[in-house]
Amino acid sequence: MDLLSGILSIMKMSGTLYFRTSFTAPWGVDVPPHQNVIRFHYVHRGRCFARLDDGGKALCLEQGDLVLITRGAQHILSDPEDARVSTLDTVVEDAGFTGRGALVVGDPENGHETQLICGHFAFDPDARHVLLDSLPTFVHVKEYGEASPDWLDSSLNMIGSEVGREKFGGDLIALKLSEIICAQAIRHYVENEGKARPGLAGFTDTHIRTALVALHENPGNSWSVEGLARIAGMSRTAFSNRFNELIGTSPMNYLIDWRMQLARQLLTDTEQPIIDIAMKTGYQSEAAFGRVFKKHFDMPPAGFRRSATT
16 A cells, blocks of 8 residues: 555545535635544635635635645635625525535526535544644645546546435445545645645655655564665665654654554554554564553553543
8 A cells, every 4th residue: 555545544534525515606604623634625616715714815716626624724715705704504504405415505697606515534533644744724736637637537527416416326426536536635735835845745755755665564663764774775864864854753753653553543443452463563562562552642552442442
């Protein structure tokens, strides 16, 4: 499994589609905050503005654009930019939206219509990774269909036609496609604007990425900075300095953090004995594993497993 897919899998990303909208200007929606999610809005037709609820500059989203709100922050969608804003709950209630069909505000015959596909991607509450933590609050991908592989253009159009139309299997099809599109949007950002962003730059750097791939493929190995440096084709000092500069932490701290995320997933999703999980994540004793795990999650592995299953 490639780096990004492995990271998102361990973080247990799962998609949720809210609705397809038909908003006719003027309109404004205040979307409340939500923890442990990435919200997304894809402009299927028309245009709108998006801004955080802090008075900052708004993004102009044109037809075909995709925006991710990476930490579930409160934000405002509107057209025009200075339109009167209502809370999302108020908009849904006033529209009489039942969860079926489109969320309709206004009459498309009497103004500029915007069609959005809206939803979010949830992560396990205890899941953390430097790659997602380092993303900006907004990830704006312009003309997303053109910025992505050719097959995604038809996928985007399919989501626009499937969501809320009650076609046989349509909701599941749209949901799975949306998860792929979120992963592709993150990859697009990391491989472009993210190349110069601390915390992300290492995932596209040839030397650091080579070491990361090896580490992810065999997290239980007895890794050392020297060993990873050899794989990266660098001296120990140069590798360590470059890793810190581009990833924002040391190679060994990154390894420990990743091992703990793997352990968290195995404790919650499997019934494997704790000693087996310890061995898989590079620890030769349950006691040594338990000390590191407790430092990360403020409880021992057995207690964490119990709390996750109750």
